[in-house]
Amino acid sequence: MSDLYSVLSNLCKERGITAYRMSKDVGIQPSIMTDLKMGRRSSVKAETANRIADYFNVTVGYLLGEEEQKEKTPTLSKKDERTITDDEIKFALFGDTEIDDDVFDSVKDFAKFAAEQRKKNKEGE
Numbered sequence: 001m002s003d004l005y006s007v008l009s010n011l012c013k014e015r016g017i018t019a020y021r022m023s024k025d026v027g028i029q030p031s032i033m034t035d036l037k038m039g040r041r042s043s044v045k046a047e048t049a050n051r052i053a054d055y056f057n058v059t060v061g062y063l064l065g066e067e068e069q070k071e072k073t074p075t076l077s078k079k080d081e082r083t084i085t086d087d088e089i090k091f092a093l094f095g096d097t098e099i100d101d102d103v104f105d106s107v108k109d110f111a112k113f114a115a116e117q118r119k120k121n122k123e124g125e
Contacts, residue, residue: 003041003065005036011056025116026051027123 012019023030028048035041036051044052061067090104
């Protein structure tokens with residue numbers, strides 16, 4: 001088992017996802033993870049490492065075991081200076097109508113899915 005696989009496996013566990021789900025979300029073959037686990041490979045291409053690092057919001061150095069700092073240092077643009085609260089999102093989408101947490105979680109899951117699809121479409125252009 002490669003060190004890279006151990007790091008990826010831990011990141012997946014921390015986020016409550018499977019290696020298969022991560023592979024599909026990132027757009028890599030699930031067999032890459034199997035090969036890393038079985039020791040048939042110990043690394044991935046730089047482009048793949050960048051996509052995985054972006055997915056987990058970590059540095060490539062962290063993935064490769066070269067850095068201890070896990071999270072990328074955020075770079076803020078003007079639009080990122082203020083974080084919108086869940087209550088503001090609920091009001092924007094549903095007005096004064098009360099919704100339960102399951103409905104709101106579904107909305108957030110769809111928003112993440114839409115953002116990932118938009119990112120994949122941009123990469124494919």
